[in-house]
Every structure is written in structure tokens, then in C-alpha cells.
Amino acid sequence: MAIIKCPECGRQISDKAPACPHCGIQIAGKIIKCPQCGEVYFRDQEMCPICHHLTGAPSDRAIAQGMERQTTPTNADVKPQTRPSAPTTSQTPVPPIPPINEGDTPKKKGHGALIAGLIFAIIVVGVSFYFYHEAKTSKEQEAYGYAMKSNDPMVMQSYLDNNPDAPEEHLDSVRARLAAMENIDADWNNAIISGSKEALEDYLARHPDSEHRVEAQFKIDSIDWALAGRQNTPEALKQYLTQHPNGRYVEEANNALKTLEANTVQPTERQAVVAVLRKFFQSVNSRDVSGLESSVSAILTNFLGKAGATPEDVISFMNKIYKDNIENMNWRLGNDLKIDKKEVGDGVYEYGVQVSADQAVDKTDGSHTINHYRIKATVSPDSEISAMSMVRILQ
Numbered sequence: 001m002a003i004i005k006c007p008e009c010g011r012q013i014s015d016k017a018p019a020c021p022h023c024g025i026q027i028a029g030k031i032i033k034c035p036q037c038g039e040v041y042f043r044d045q046e047m048c049p050i051c052h053h054l055t056g057a058p059s060d061r062a063i064a065q066g067m068e069r070q071t072t073p074t075n076a077d078v079k080p081q082t083r084p085s086a087p088t089t090s091q092t093p094v095p096p097i098p099p100i101n102e103g104d105t106p107k108k109k110g111h112g113a114l115i116a117g118l119i120f121a122i123i124v125v126g127v128s129f130y131f132y133h134e135a136k137t138s139k140e141q142e143a144y145g146y147a148m149k150s151n152d153p154m155v156m157q158s159y160l161d162n163n164p165d166a167p168e169e170h171l172d173s174v175r176a177r178l179a180a181m182e183n184i185d186a187d188w189n190n191a192i193i194s195g196s197k198e199a200l201e202d203y204l205a206r207h208p209d210s211e212h213r214v215e216a217q218f219k220i221d222s223i224d225w226a227l228a229g230r231q232n233t234p235e236a237l238k239q240y241l242t243q244h245p246n247g248r249y250v251e252e253a254n255n256a257l258k259t260l261e262a263n264t265v266q267p268t269e270r271q272a273v274v275a276v277l278r279k280f281f282q283s284v285n286s287r288d289v290s291g292l293e294s295s296v297s298a299i300l301t302n303f304l305g306k307a308g309a310t311p312e313d314v315i316s317f318m319n320k321i322y323k324d325n326i327e328n329m330n331w332r333l334g335n336d337l338k339i340d341k342k343e344v345g346d347g348v349y350e351y352g353v354q355v356s357a358d359q360a361v362d363k364t365d366g367s368h369t370i371n372h373y374r375i376k377a378t379v380s381p382d383s384e385i386s387a388m389s390m391v392r393i394l395q
Helices: 060-071 105-149 153-162 168-194 197-206 213-231 234-243 250-263 267-286 289-294 311-321
Strands: 003-005 012-014 031-033 040-042 300-303 306-309 326-333 338-345 348-363 368-379 385-393
Touching: 105 153, 105 168, 153 168, 168 197, 197 213, 213 234, 213 250, 234 250, 250 338, 267 289, 267 311, 267 326, 267 338, 267 348, 267 368, 267 385, 289 311, 300 311, 306 311, 348 385
Parallel strands: 300 385
Antiparallel strands: 003 012, 031 040, 300 306, 326 348, 338 348, 348 368, 368 385
């Protein structure tokens, strides 16, 4: 088996192949090898397409060998000569070479193979370019999407540097986003340099989706906590907790508020204590038994020196001070109210009260007297008087 070139397409094939695996032309029994130049061509062609040797004619070498056999005598018949005679042309006639027609079939077939090869090459190049362009476009599209989602200016700049031939709308979008991010960074730096709550809030208002949003909120949280800590009032601490229910200093604020509330009487607490005392003395003024009972605890630790007193003991006191010669009585609390606060449970307080009180008495004989007292009382977490003492002040 030998390797030859297909006469049709020029590809290398086996001389034993029934047909060319490349172009499909029949090979077995259809080809001949030129004895003159060795070119393989189709047997039905008149001559070799390379050297134009006639198909079936002997080669020049074969002719020369035949002439040599005819002119060379044997040792027995011919005597040695000084030089052999040259063969004459009349002994070996050479057939004339027919003219080559430009339109012969071999050349046409050669042109067809060339055109087919060119078309195939163009197709290969086109397909390769298509897949290359698709891959490049897909890579650019992926990089564009990543750049538009990123908040990192370096990512956006990298896209612009690596994709100068990207669609203009992509380049414009990334450039605009990069410029916006640079403006955001400039605003952030200005807010940090300012260090004020107002500057940070203004930054968040203009850039609500900024990558610095959480950091700005933390800084505002710290500023508000520092202010509440300096003021150290229940109002300031409650305001911080309202503004930052999930702030970093919520636990500290609650502890500080609890400490303050344990030691500080709030306005609402003061009003509640005063209301209990007024109810007690107004009930005495009007001799309102039910009102008096509801203003004291079921058991008083001490009432006018009696331990474990009950509401009945309080009613007895009221009846005792209303003597037969008293026509009218009016108790009035002074403005020197002092309240102490004591924690008796988790968030539960009782209040110690000191206040002056005037007792105005109108008697049946038309006389009028005013007595002065120093009142000490304890108000329970249930807003009831749980202890009371009175000391008359002589003037």
C-alpha cells in the first residue's frame, strides 16, 4: 500500500482506497501512475496533466532502454569498436504531443478542487470568527453586569480599561455610574470630616442606598448616645431609645434609665402621690367614708403611732377630730412637698412623703382657728397610703 494524492482534491490517500474519503471520487481501478513523472491521474484522461505524457505510451526511459538493447551487440557477434555508434532517430519514433486545450477536464477538475478548498476555508474562518465574537460578547456582557451591580469604583474602571470596544451604551452607563460613585465618596468624606449628626443625616437623605449607609447610621447612633449620656435624664435616655430601638447602646441606656428611675421621682409619679394625699384629706373634709377607705391600704404599717392599722382605724380618727362644736373643717396641703423614692421590687417603687398641712376649723360659736401640721406618709406602689404620721407645729 502506498500513499498518493487524490487526483481530484489533492489530499493524501491510500492507493488501495475504493474512493477518496475527502471528496468521494472513485479511486480503485480508475487511476494510473504516469511512467514519465510519477503523477497519479485518472485512467480515462488522454495524457498526464503534469508532463503531458500520453496515456499508455512508454516512457522516455523505457524507450532509451529498448534502444540500448537493440544497438548493443554481444561479444560473439561484434568486435570491439573504439566508440559505439549513436542510435538514430529513425529507429525510435516519438509520437507527437497533442496541443493542450485550456478547457480540458483535468484543469477544470483542478479548479473545482481549489474553489471547494477556498469555500471550505472561508466557512471555517467565518465559523471561528462567529464563535470568537460570541465568546467575546458574552464575556463583555458578564463584565458589564458585574460592573453595574458593584459599588467598587475599581471594578467599574477595570471594565472600562478592559472593554474599550464594548457597546457605547454600556460604556456610557458604567462611566455615569462611576462618576456617581465618585460623587458619593466625596459627599461621604465631607460628612466624616464634619462629624455632625446633621451632615450624616443629609448624606443618608441624598444617598439612601450608599455602601456607607450602615456606617453612617452607627455614627449617628453614637452621637445620640453621647448626648443622652451627657444629659443623663430620663427624657434624654427615653428619646435615645425611641430614636434607636435597635441601637448599639440600648442596653446601656436601659440600665441608666433604670438607675435614674430608681432614684428620681418623675413628674407623673409626683402627680400620683399628690393625688393620693389630696384624696385622703378631701375625704376627711367631707367626711366621706368610702373615699377615705379607698385612699389607704388594707393594712397600714403605722397610722398615727398605731402599727398594723386598718381602714376602720382611719375612720375612727376622722370621727374623733370632728367634735360637736366643729361646724366645718378644711385641710390644705402646703407647697413644700418632698418625695423620696425607694425600689421595693423589679421596677416597683414606694414613695416617702413629707409635706406641711394647714387645718382650718370653723366652730359653732363662730370662732375660726388654723392649726399647722407636719405630715409624713408612705405611698405604696398601688397608690395607697400605707403609713402616716402627723406632728402639730406650734406657732
